[in-house]
């Protein structure tokens with residue numbers, strides 16, 4: 644939230660600024676064992692951006708109707724689009740940093756910018772190769788995905804007049820993972836309010852949002868430094884840990900995912916989870932001799948968990 648010195652909150656901006664940039668600089672990252680992802684051609688580098696500004700000098704635009712220092716949100720949209728064309732990097736975080744720094748340089752009366760972007764994922768598609776010897780990814784045709792996607796949030800303020808990143812958080816959201824067998828939930832408090840039976844093998848369906856912060860923000864902004872953490876590798880680590888472990892609860896599952904993420908990426912200071920329990924309701928149970936079961940959508944209300952972890956969690960013996 645963007646606040647003035649007086650403690651008053653003041654901001655205005657533009658949301659849903661859709662920027663479909665083509666042929667951004669390709670991204671290249673180090674491999675991790677859990678993921679085939681090593682980068683992105685960035686042929687389509689598309690985002691939905693929300694951009695808000697704040698400043699002491701904007702107060703009279705609210706209190707007196709004085710528009711003399713108001714940059715129209717329509718102009719903000721144009722600024723974002725034009726600078727998306729000028730961006731020479733390869734990451735969402737770099738794009739946000741670039742646009743907001745340029746904006747604060749152009750408009751010195753703006754004290755702070757808070758902005759976020761959802762990456763709009765477009766995936767490659769295989770097509771018959773021109774040589775007719777199999778399939779190869781089309782460099783031209785892409786499929787828009789409505790699955791999980793990367794995003795980032797950033798706040799910039801001025802220090803000695805120059806814009807600096809005061810805070811950031813990166814994320815992969817809307818991950819929806821089902822593990823059909825190998826998850827339990829038992830041993831919880833049983834009292835006069837308990838109706839849930841203990842489960843020793845449940846089809847665990849979770850909705851998951853994962854957030855992370857770097858120790859050095861520069862690693863998020865400049866992939867050339869070699870410490871960039873792509874949402875795709877976070878996603879792949881998550882389903883690997885889910886696959887590997889017999890989870891006694893979502894709480895313990897996300898803790899183990901967090902430990903793996905922090906192990907793989909020492910450049911991250913923090914990982915945060917928001918999970919949602921969508922365990923399928925059992926209609927026909929499976930048996931020891933017949934794995935076939937029938938399940939249906941769970942009814943609301945849904946349970947959720949939240950957990951924040953830092954590198955310090957790796958020094959405790961949770962694994």
Ligand SMILES: O=c1[nH]c(=O)c2[nH]c(=O)[nH]c2[nH]1
Pocket residue numbers: 828839891892893894920946
């Ligand atoms: O993994 C779970 N954690 C809970 O805290 C909980 N509570 C519940 O009813 N089901 C589950 N599952």
